């Protein structure tokens with residue numbers, strides 16, 4: 001068997017193995033695309049924007065990866081170059097210009113052109129008549145306060161569906177991060193500072209939230225739940241909650 005034939009056989013077996021590993025990796029990755037903490041299963045307009053941006057980045061990166069792999073494959077199979085020495089510098093410059101400058105500049109411009117408006121929609125720039133909930137993070141729970149109702153809850157938020165809600169987020173100890181993946185982006189809870197986030201649910205149901213910034217030994221358990229109610233159910237919850245004010249349970253803080 002000639003050396004060339006042997007090399008081709010070896011290459012084909014490598015490609016087959018690579019394809020098998022890629023398929024297994026892809027299937028394993030796809031299992032993480034759904035679930036209570038998946039940004040790819042949006043349930044609100046702001047989360048939908050984040051999901052679209054994610055898919056746009058995913059397909060763009062896939063096209064770039066395929067293109068680069070194809071170029072690499074072509075380069076590896078070439079036995080030599082037919083480029084005249086005087087054209088070599090010109091060719092190298094064009095690779096740097098297109099691959100090193102134009103491609104990353106185009107990618108970043110596209111990302112900012114779509115990403116900045118999506119991020120802006122999650123900022124409560126116009127607060128007139130919009131419901132506000134104050135969130136205070138503590139090691140390791142979330143204190144939820146409704147200023148209009150004078151109700152305090154722990155790790156539990158109730159909102160009406162199809163209604164924008166402004167969250168004012170702060171922390172009493174270390175930096176935490178407030179995140180409800182199916183309703184929108186995440187925002188840091190920073191001591192001595194109040195950050196703003198607007199979220200909206202487009203369907204009723206319960207949505208899981210999680211602290212997304214490592215904040216100490218019990219960080220993993222710093223989760224919470226957002227219940228999105230229909231208008232009637234929300235009014236009923238409001239009435240019940242104001243009739244039976246909750247008592248803040250600090251036992252978790254003391255026991256940790």
Ligand SMILES: [Cu+2]
Pocket residue numbers: 176177211212213214215216219220222
């Ligand atoms: Cu945390």
